[in-house]
Amino acid sequence: MKNFFQRLKNHSKLAFFSFWFLVIFYIVSFLADILAPYHFDYQFRDKPYHPPTKIHFFDTQGNFHIRPFVYNTVVDDPVFRSYREDTSKIYPIKFFVDGPERKILFFFKTKKYLFGVDKPAGIFLFGTDTYGRDIFSRLLYGGRISLSISIAGVIISFTLGMITGGIAGYFGGIIDQILMRLVEILMVFPSFYLMLSLRAMFPLNLSSIQVYLLIVLILSLIGWAGLARIIRGMVLSIKEEDYVLAAKSLGLSHWRILIFHILPNTFSYTITALTISVPGYIIGEAALSLLGLGIQEPYPSWGNILSSTIGNLRVLGDAPWLLLAGFFIFVVLINFNLLGDALRNVLDPKNW
Template identity: 35%
Template structure:
């Protein structure tokens, strides 16, 4: 018992996370997907841009586990390489959302007054904007003349900014609750600086909420990349992403070649589910109040 009490909060959180079997399954699958997208394209015997008309529309087999597409390209290699780009872009967008949302929420909740009013009006203004039409409009305006990679980086960056209001309001509410706690009264008596109070005492107490929200933010960013590609605003072929592999569904006669869409859709769905399961597990592990429930 004494040994457990001497553990740091991060060690105790890790122990609680390990007890959550569902979260562990999600984390394991997500790790496998990440490693596969990073390593498989490097070691795949089929080059990404290799075209073989003799192998067009081949069903899944040992040499091509996910089959081949209309150009005879190996779909397994393309799906894994596409996952690398999709995950990187989604993580980039999520970092922007989390950074802006956390900063605005923390400053607004702690200082209150005119700063709270100003930041919350900005948050409400962004929140009431119709996300998809505004994102499409900004994409068309700011991405003119840019190469595909830079265009997608700008697009996902814009989405990351437009997506911050929900997290900002959540962080603001948590900060307003915790800043009235006894440990904050003790920090006031010790004469700690405002920066120390916010980032060393308040923020660690709401990490669980932020992490749980972060998982959903990353998952939604993945789906946004899919949506943009489906409407023609994502990465153009031949560079694959999970998003631009899905429009294969619209091709004529595609029902006869189920593997063209089945594997990308299945992998995206399982990845999103895994991210959400892991995020919920981390939230429970980092919230000591959940222990024993």
Template identity: 40%
Template sequence: MPPGVGGGSPLPPPDTPTLPHFVSDAPFDLQSVEKLTPEQEKLYFASQLKLMWWKFKQHRVAVWSGWFLLILYASILFSEFLSPFNYQSRNTRHIYVPPQSVHFMHEGEFIGPFVYPIRQRMNMETGQREYTQNTSKPMKLEFFCSGESYYWFGLIEADNHLVCPPKNAPFYLLGTDKLGRDLLSRILQGARISLTIGLLGISVSFLLGIVIGGLAGYYGGWIDMVVQRVIEVLQSIPTIPLWLTLSAIMPANWSPILIYFGITIILGLLDWTGLARAVRSKLLALREEEYVLAAQLIGASPGRIIGRHLVPGFMSHLIASATITIPTMILGETALSFLGLGLREPITSWGVLLNEAQNINAVVITPWLLYPVIPVIFVIIAFNFLGDGLRDAADPYK
């Protein structure tokens, strides 16, 4: 009897696909589909972070920038050891010494790294000091040696240095300033302030941006309206005049540590608005998802929903945004210190060092005072490349 007639099984609708009753009836071998190569298993079962890492490694410039920044941040832990001198050591006999060259060959003979002693004389016509090298007497450099004592992070006294100047011979690879202080040592130890102020500033900005932007995006309504108006007011104020105003408010008798944290808080308070808007827009789109409703039904608090369920969903984008924002913090500190309203002596940073190069006459006569701007340029470029790589790796549409 035909199917569907006289009590037989009913015919399926004409548009319904029929599945085979047995595996052997299938037009393809399911067993062969289930077998994956090790490369496929590695790809299909990889976590989101691992997929981001694989994609990030394809951005070669970003990878090299990341290694450069990693080495640079690791070096600030040993700034005193890497510096030939203490950054506050003065030598009035060696004021405005030009950069010295390191030599390896003397009269056709390999000696190793050495420098020639310098002689100073006063030019009575120009009123300037002139330095000449005594090329008849090479002075070898010492490595992993004992030199000027210092306090590592202000706590542990030590005198170990990577390189030490020869006895009775100066060694200034990048020259000296108006007080006879070694510029290389000051750049190496000033990196600790300039680089960490960006990390601390972005921490303050991250905290404010996630909390304020999260509340605005999760609750909406009048809270969102108030937050948006505050952000618009802050973003309408010119950045540099606002920095100058807030920096000028800090008392002049504050210690260098208080000024350091004051500058950090100022930079963080003025840079959270862009991050808050990014967090708000993401939460407005994610708060209607089913897993948010499920968390609400089981009694999860708004703080837990935002911190444990919503923010981790786009944390990769936040990390990329923070990486691009850190250079702004470094430039802000450099600009304030350069204008004399940021960090001040005896603390040193790249901005403080550039403050000495404000006089155009000093720059023309002693151009090596502009050397602190070189690490600033390289760090800003490296952070921008690293941020581009992280942003591309975190973007699922690329």
């Protein structure tokens, strides 16, 4: 493992950075319960479309405060929703504040959050949405869903693809015919409509956890076909190699040959394809949520945070912070692509 990091670092500083960036991203979103100042459905009824809160060190008299603080804001113009800071009282930012109990990842209970301010003031690092919910908190909670859906989906679809493609390519004949025709049936449908129709097969009023599992299932069911096809092609050529014949001459079982001798030699392709397809799952989830078929309100995902801006052109001008979810998707996507490219080289023994 230590070797792996060293090699990744030596191979590409950028990819090394991407790797840790993603690790931190995942950790942060999984610790959303501690890090988010507000719960994802907590509403500030009087502060919709609130711009990001200004954090101050100097008060109106010019005195320096070692502890940063915010002012409470009041609506200045109810039509254009502009806010004015009420400078009569300062609300210092408190760390490890108490609040209503939350469960970290459904297991550990916590009452302490990393930071917060006293009410009625609010700290909105990235502003608020239509209902006065803190975007920063929602992005953290949403990241938990979006990022875990993509990883789970990728793992399921790659396992399916490797197994199907491997079996079809290795055993050939009638097995190959059956499996590949199956894959082709799946591939002839445009994936987005297949996704929609698969979703349409299930009722709309599912609980959020059911929807979550359903989306993972739908996304991975769509993703594996193309991969299986490519893996089959690679297996077809690899199984003619001398080392596979050598393994056969040792009397190893078919499964052992397939799993230890053939499939590992497809990794140069699959690892790249795997990391590059992660963003596809994030986008797939976003697309479903955007159409209201994915994660339902009030549960946040990067997709449905973004979807709340669609059809509301005013938002783009007046509350551009709502588009931050798109920026997060973009950043994760770039980092996965950078990492994928480097991983292929790093995990190939030829470069050790």
